[in-house]
Amino acid sequence: MQHRLCAFVLFALGSLVGCGPVATRAPAAAPVREDAAQITARHFDAIRHSPPQLEAFLRAMPKGADLHNHLSGAIYAEDYLEWAARDGDCVERATSTLVAPPCDAALDRPPVADALRDDALYRQLIDAWSMRDFVADSGTSGHDHFFDTFGKFHLVNKAHRGDMLARATHQAALDHAIYLELMDTLADAQIRMLVEHTPWDGDFAHAQAHLHAGMAAVLAQAKTELDTAEQRRRDELRCAGAQPDPGCAVQVRFLYQVLRGFPAPVVFAQMLAGFELAMNDARVVGINLVMPEDGYISMRDYREQMAMLDYLHGKYPRVHISLHAGELAPGLVPPDGLRFHIRAAIERGHAQRIGHGVDVMHEDHPHELLAEMARRHVLVEICPTSNRSILGIGGDDHPLPIYLAAQVPLAIATDDEGVSRSDLSREFAIAATSWNLSYGTLKTLARNSLEYAFVPGASLWQGRDGFEPVRACAAATPGAATPDPDCAAFLAGSEKARLQWQLEAQLHDFEAGIAAGR
């Protein structure tokens, strides 16, 4: 890093002055970094109206993290198809739904492996398991087609968590992301069994006490599932070999995803399992609530679910919470349903991050809410393709510019890149184009993704309103290969800061490359 920085100093100054100490001292090095950033910003402005050039630029741009990524939605249908064929699964031709053997072609339930030899069936399944070529009609909306995909391939994703992890991290590496926070529901079957034998009277303390005895088995099962998946990921990506897949270098943490469309006893038990797991397994850093926010139980029980979170947050205050909230649009639900979800998620559900937040201007007192989000540093995870295909909201209808103007922190995320047929680079491109974002803003979004990640450790940055290094690293150039001893000690103690340092190094190299015309 140091020698690359030195080479860049020579390039930028156009002279052969010595540059040894310049490379690691912030006061002298900072203007050079600024020059490269400015050159990159000008280059970005020059190519931004060419979609192919924009995509190539943004694919190479370091992006930090993807904070909103459902593991089951991250997989492309082609992968699911291959795995299902290998497993000997069958497919119900009429509904494009995977079912367990025995298969029976006479009953229109052939082996799914037939799709690998039958182009029509292959196309049918990929379209049914994703948003590819989807055109809404009076019978099926984008919202319905999207959410219905998950039930169709559910059989195969239950059995392939490790393969899915390998695919998601491989894709993250291609997108130049270094950290994923993946949503997944662990030990699901054990929790459902536990709930069946647990009385429910609506009192959270009673429920917690009743569930307590079974929680150890749930945690053990979740740990086994994660161990198995991680081993499979390492094998699949050949992480121990001489030529490991770049996905091996991507750091992963999990958010326990609670299925908000289920009855209260299940939702509470899953929340409790998520909080317990986050306290007991460093791989799980928080929880999130998933499934359509407009569904019957999601809408009916919204306030009760926030009350559950309020209760459990009181018991487990260190566990992080991110919540889907405001993934709604006028007409999708009655007007009253648009008025309070985001505020309740923050004030009652203790959400530190909000997923989507699309209907924010329909909330009661929206400007006060925006100011509150800015003041409390509640980040919004923006998922452009998902919002467009599920809610029909994009461009000027989307609140992203309003959030930016209100100084609410934002990050770009994929949501379900496989089902959506997208990836993180494309989401950046859509954001840049839809809302005319500058390179500087995109860089802030990338830095935000690590700043607001739930990965443990102190931040590299002093505060959340800028990107000034903490005192220990004030004398170092962020991203330098050999930070001074104070900074090195600080980085050694913080996984988050190490990721942030790595992003700064990547950004430096990326900008130096653009400035050098590479």
Ligand SMILES: [Zn+2]
């Ligand atoms: Zn989501």
